[in-house]
Amino acid sequence: xxxxxxxxxxxxxxxxxxxxxxxxxxxxxxxxxxxxxxxxxxxxxxxxxxxxxxxxxxxxxxxxxxxxxxxxxxxxxxxxxxxxxxxxxxxxxxxxxxxxxxxxxxxxxxxxxxxxxxxxxxxxxxxxxxxxxxxxxxxxxxxxxxxxxxxxxxxxxxxxxxxxxxxxxxxxxxxxxxx
Amino acid sequence: xxxxxxxxxxxxxxxxxxxxxxxxxxxxxxxxxxxxxxxxxxxxxxxxxxxxxxxxxxxxxxxxxxxxxxxxxxxxxxxxxxxxxxxxxxxxxxxxxxxxxxxxxxxxxxxxxxxxxxxxxxxxxxxxxxxxxxxxxxxxxxxxxxxxxxxxxxxxxxxxxxxxxxxxxxxxxxxxxxxxxxxxxxxxxxxxxxxxxxxxxxxxxxxxxxxxxxxxxxxxxxxxxxxxxxxxxxxxxxxxxxxxxxxxxxxxxxxxxxxxxxxxxxxxxxxxxxxxxxxxxxxxxxxxxxxxxxxxxxxxxxxxxxxxxxxxxxxxxxxxxxxxxxxxxxxxxxxxxxxxxxxxxxxxxxxxxxxxxxxxxxxxxxxxxxxxxxxxxxxxxxxxxxxxxxxxxxxxxxxxxxxxxxxxxxxxxxxxxxxxxxxxxxxxxxxxxxxxxxxxxxxxxxxxxx
Amino acid sequence: xxxxxxxxxxxxxxxxxxxxxxxxxxxxxxxxxxxxxxxxxxxxxxxxxxxxxxxxxxxxxxxxxxxxxxxxxxxxxxxxxxxxxxxxxxxxxxxxxxxxxxxxxxxxxxxxx
Numbered sequence: 137x138x139x140x141x142x143x144x145x146x147x148x149x150x151x152x153x154x155x156x157x158x159x160x161x162x163x164x165x166x167x168x169x170x171x172x173x174x175x176x177x178x179x180x181x182x183x184x185x186x187x188x189x190x191x192x193x194x195x196x197x198x199x200x201x202x203x204x205x206x207x208x209x210x211x212x213x214x215x216x217x218x219x220x221x222x223x224x225x226x227x228x229x230x231x232x233x234x235x236x237x238x239x240x241x242x243x244x245x246x247x248x249x250x251x252x253x254x255x256x257x258x259x260x261x262x263x264x265x266x267x268x269x270x271x272x273x274x275x276x277x278x279x280x281x282x283x284x285x286x287x288x289x290x291x292x293x294x295x296x297x298x299x300x301x302x303x304x305x306x307x308x309x310x311x312x313x314x315x
Numbered sequence: 316x317x318x319x320x321x322x323x324x325x326x327x328x329x330x331x332x333x334x335x336x337x338x339x340x341x342x343x344x345x346x347x348x349x350x351x352x353x354x355x356x357x358x359x360x361x362x363x364x365x366x367x368x369x370x371x372x373x374x375x376x377x378x379x380x381x382x383x384x385x386x387x388x389x390x391x392x393x394x395x396x397x398x399x400x401x402x403x404x405x406x407x408x409x410x411x412x413x414x415x416x417x418x419x420x421x422x423x424x425x426x427x428x429x430x431x432x433x434x435x436x437x438x439x440x441x442x443x444x445x446x447x448x449x450x451x452x453x454x455x456x457x458x459x460x461x462x463x464x465x466x467x468x469x470x471x472x473x474x475x476x477x478x479x480x481x482x483x484x485x486x487x488x489x490x491x492x493x494x495x496x497x498x499x500x501x502x503x504x505x506x507x508x509x510x511x512x513x514x515x516x517x518x519x520x521x522x523x524x525x526x527x528x529x530x531x532x533x534x535x536x537x538x539x540x541x542x543x544x545x546x547x548x549x550x551x552x553x554x555x556x557x558x559x560x561x562x563x564x565x566x567x568x569x570x571x572x573x574x575x576x577x578x579x580x581x582x583x584x585x586x587x588x589x590x591x592x593x594x595x596x597x598x599x600x601x602x603x604x605x606x607x608x609x610x611x612x613x614x615x616x617x618x619x620x621x622x623x624x625x626x627x628x629x630x631x632x633x634x635x636x637x638x639x640x641x642x643x644x645x646x647x648x649x650x651x652x653x654x655x656x657x658x659x660x661x662x663x664x665x666x667x668x669x670x671x672x673x674x675x676x677x678x679x680x681x682x683x684x685x686x687x688x689x690x691x692x693x694x695x696x697x698x699x700x701x702x703x704x705x706x707x708x709x710x711x712x713x714x715x716x717x718x719x720x721x722x723x724x725x726x727x728x729x730x731x732x733x734x735x736x737x738x739x740x741x742x743x744x745x746x747x748x749x750x751x752x753x754x755x756x757x758x759x760x761x762x763x764x765x
Numbered sequence: 766x767x768x769x770x771x772x773x774x775x776x777x778x779x780x781x782x783x784x785x786x787x788x789x790x791x792x793x794x795x796x797x798x799x800x801x802x803x804x805x806x807x808x809x810x811x812x813x814x815x816x817x818x819x820x821x822x823x824x825x826x827x828x829x830x831x832x833x834x835x836x837x838x839x840x841x842x843x844x845x846x847x848x849x850x851x852x853x854x855x856x857x858x859x860x861x862x863x864x865x866x867x868x869x870x871x872x873x874x875x876x877x878x
Binding site: 144148150151154155158161162165166168169174177178181184185188191192194195196197199200203204207208211212215216218219220222223232233234235236237238240241242244245246248249252253256257260261263264265266267271272276277280281284285288289292295296299300302303304306307309 | 766768771774781782787790794798808812815816818822826830832833834835836843844845846848851
């Protein structure tokens with residue numbers, strides 16, 4: 137699969153688009169973890185997830201891309217926004233969003249980034265995959281989910297049900313334990 | 316008559332300028348549709364309520380919406396002092412743009428000749444086009460949440476929270492009601508779903524071949540009914556227009572958006588969303604651009620530009636349905652709304668999907684029918700068993716509670732202060748201190764006399 | 766597409782998520798950072814699925830599973846955060862010290878239930 141990988145220069149069109157989307161995703165992710173306004177963090181998270189969905193589209197995984205928009209952007213971040221509003225977040229800047237160990241955190245994150253990037257660059261420098269559309273359409277994905285991966289799928293549905301029940305039990309105040 | 320229309324392979328060959336023409340045409344169509352949709356709604360609802368409706372601006376008041384739009388454009392654009400300015404400004408844009416985007420995958424007609432090019436009457440299509448519509452709808456929620464949050468007003472934030480909870484929950488039911496269509500059509504692409512509704516099968520019973528109707532509204536009627544309810548919830552229309560419940564929340568999430576162009580954007584988004592969900596109903600259940608039955612007997616009905624006419628007629632009828640519902644039904648209470656969505660629509664939908672999938676599996680030629688039927692019977696019996704088990708428990712609990720209350724009541728009747736409270740005798744008439752006949756006759760207060 | 770591009774983007778995204786989890790005090794921001802890390806993993810999965818041309822589509826299917834699990838995780842996480850907020854009137858994770866070993870060093874402005 138990596139017989140004759142073309143050189144890194146010049147980048148192809150999809151690569152340029154992917155890199156731009158990657159920069160957007162990384163930039164908005166940085167803003168998520170550094171912004172001083174809670175609601176803005178959620179909005180930057182939306183931008184980040186949207187850029188990642190675009191990246192999936194470039195990587196020909198279109199079903200995953202739309203599911204990403206549908207579930208992450210449409211449900212998960214809305215839930216997070218609900219959480220922000222229900223915990224009475226102040227509008228505007230709040231000073232105490234970062235804990236005292238942010239320099240240690242930055243150090244750890246930089247170390248992680250350095251290790252991961254050097255490892256993956258040395259590991260996959262020559263890996264090349266030509267993109268041909270149609271790999272991630274609904275049909276092949278659906279048939280492999282419901283044939284090969286049907287057992288994990290069923291296990292996940294049970295997990296989701298358990299999470300649903302658990303969330304309801306946790307958030308309702310009128311459910312008492314057994315007397 | 317059996318012109319199945321474009322499939323996925325017909326897309327992506329248009330020159331750029333044809334795509335631009337189509338995009339502009341859709342935009343213009345939606346803008347004009349909103350202008351005249353508002354007029355139609357006001358006119359129709361006034362006739363249903365025995366009044367005239369707008370009749371001053373232009374013939375039949377046709378220009379009323381134009382005048383309103385101009386007025387909104389000329390009004391002072393207020394920016395409340397304490398709002399989160401970026402979010403306050405962004406919210407109307409976020410709500411309006413996805414509403415327009417969803418229309419790019421709606422098929423308006425079959426292949427036509429447009430300036431020497433053969434092209435489908437649809438901007439674009441994807442193998443997962445219906446997901447795109449759902450995704451744009453879920454992005455539209457942000458407009459509501461952000462408008463509510465950015466306004467810094469209790470009414471707005473309550474309205475925004477309510478509305479987004481409502482839209483998110485009804486979106487689940489809506490997505491589930493599409494599942495049966497996907498099962499039946501075997502594709503998520505809008506143009507192919509329309510193509511699959513071209514010809515119905517036949518129903519072989521006792522050696523007779525009865526042609527079945529091809530539109531999914533007939534074969535998947537439960538899905539369609541659920542979708543019809545969820546599309547009211549999804550677009551925040553009556554009877555689910557709680558976010559704008561004037562009696563309790565002033566204007567809901569757009570309370571702080573006075574009648575400027577920003578408010579016009581919310582209005583625009585609401586109507587475009589109505590058009591989008593109607594167009595989805597038409598595409599998925601009502602045969603898309605295909606001519607309805609008596610007309611479809613004519614050979615040319617599904618060729619050329621004619622189908623656009625059928626599509627618009629169906630869209631107008633769907634819009635009239637919205638108006639009809641608005642004129643007929645009162646607003647539901649918020650807990651009723653959520654209970655209906657989660658406890659009625661979603662379970663019903665899941666049950667129906669199971670049934671539809673079973674029927675679909677039975678129809679496959681290579682299927683093991685006895686196995687499927689046996690499995691289905693086991694599932695049904697198990698479900699019934701679980702229901703009976705929990706229902707008897709509920710019944711017993713309810714009876715115990717009733718007996719307890721009755722006992723307490725008996726005790727209280729004998730001894731009013733038995734519960735520890737000084738209570739009046741329970742059979743005392745309720746005067747509340749004022750004998751009705753002794754009240755002074757009230758003077759009539761006419762409205763406007765203040 | 767050189768696979769190294771998505772993989773590097775994903776590695777950087779993961780590190781940003783690590784920073785967020787360690788540096789933020791607000792529990793909801795911590796949840797958001799966890800989501801960032803999960804998304805980095807998803808990007809990796811999709812990229813390797815495309816590279817290896819998996820006929821079973823293991824990468825993309827696993828991505829869908831991760832998305833579902835993330836939804837469940839956020840639901841439960843928010844329920845817990847709201848329960849904490851109801852009891853403590855704060856969701857700063859470094860003030861929730863009731864289970865810490867040494868109470869003498871506890872934050873003086875800690876909110877007692």
